[in-house]
Amino acid sequence: MLYLDHAASTPLRPEARAAMVPFVGERFGNPSGVHATAQQAKNAIEAAREQIAASIGAASPLEIVFTGGGTESDNLAVVGAALPTRGGIVATAVEHAAVLESARFAERLGMAVSILSVDRLGRVTPAAVAAHVDSGTAIVSVMMANNETGVLQPVAEITQAVRAVSDRVLVHTDAVQAFASLPVEVYDGGPDLISVSAHKIGGPQGVGFLFVRDGIDLEPVIHGGGQELGRRSGTHNVAAIVGLGAAVEATVADRDSYRSNVAAARDRFEQDLRLRIDIENTAGTAERLVSHSHLRFPGIAAETLLVRLDLAGLAAAAGAACHSGAIQSSHVLTAMGIDPVAASESIRFSFGRGDDASTGVAAADTVAGVVEALT
């Protein structure tokens, strides 16, 4: 099996699994209690919080809020930042649905929303973002890297440009796809809110965190018993949080080798494919994640190709895997100005941990063979 859908979900890392095992067994306590069994769970959560804070250079572990995944982190950032001041939201048209739908929700509550258009490669410029910011803006949300194309946004420069307009505007970045291969570091003057999801980096599904810079007042989106200092109620998923902590630490520790191996896999894949069949790279010359390869196969329906690839033992994705089921022209490709026919002929291949140049060779051989049989 050639699994090239790591951007959708990547296997659990052994470090995460090992850390989780006791907490799906004898260490079952609810961390909100006072007795020893509860405290064992509480200590495990706080250790994970410290592990994560240290891994991203956060000043305090209290800046880490555990959530039910990337989607919830994005909701908490966007809605949570806009509600206290009822200020406006600025986001790019290629953000994940978790950001865009959160913005739409806030809009229904009466907040102003600006969705920024992107260029042909899916990027925004710092100047274009700054032009949409004013003193009434509560939050700007720009992803580090796009989940479909892997294309990077100049988040540091955008943050600087936004601050030059108003230092009261919060900047959020969705680092869900980027975290596996790019340094995600907290720094003075950098983004105030950062979303990360465990299952894209070798942790379990259904857990993530939001970095919230000290002093930022977020309105919670989940209400209840006041866990996470009132920022996210609900009994903690201890096993998942412990797995997330281990996955974050291990990811940061071997990011450099991950990056070079995955780049070798992806680059060899594209290089070998080009020698055999006609492909168009959606990301063009844009800077992108080493893991992603978003390709158009002119004249071949993505749906047909995906099914044939699956039969040949290769897993890939079309559209955004997060809303998989029916394949429809994705909002990302539409925002990039890619016509529906080209979009319907495009597939995302995403490489991950354990892959190297030999994966690229095998994947190119399988894909080229299937495409040749279809043409």
Ligand code: PLP
């Ligand atoms: N943001 C981005 C960029 C993503 O790629 C995804 C998932 O694909 C999410 C957010 C949502 O994360 P989760 O699946 O943990 O809810």
